[in-house]
Amino acid sequence: MKKIFVDENPGLVQTAKMLLEQHGIACFIKNEFASGGVGELAFLDTWPELWIHRDEDSEEAARLLETFVAKDEEDGEDWLCPQCGEVNNISFEICWKCGWTEQG
Numbered sequence: 001m002k003k004i005f006v007d008e009n010p011g012l013v014q015t016a017k018m019l020l021e022q023h024g025i026a027c028f029i030k031n032e033f034a035s036g037g038v039g040e041l042a043f044l045d046t047w048p049e050l051w052i053h054r055d056e057d058s059e060e061a062a063r064l065l066e067t068f069v070a071k072d073e074e075d076g077e078d079w080l081c082p083q084c085g086e087v088n089n090i091s092f093e094i095c096w097k098c099g100w101t102e103q104g
Contacts, residue, residue: 003051010032013048014029029051
């Protein structure tokens with residue numbers, strides 16, 4: 001197991017998890033519900049972490065997440081999901097509501 005992504009935004013970590021799973025990379029989130037521990041724990045210790053099950057998937061996961069993070073930093077327009085009609089941030093490749101993606 002290997003930690004591959006950490007962010008203070010749980011929605012961003014969840015979206016990154018969906019991206020990896022859509023590419024066949026088994027992963028899970030640690031600290032998903034740790035935000036209640038802020039004050040007792042250091043705030044960085046409460047941020048959600050994305051972990052992959054197999055170390056051999058780390059290169060592919062890092063490549064996918066590098067693209068994902070770069071898109072999050074781009075300026076652009078939000079997009080409308082053709083499947084459910086939800087408005088998604090430009091950084092999302094996958095609809096946060098229904099999981100739709102252009103890759104199928």
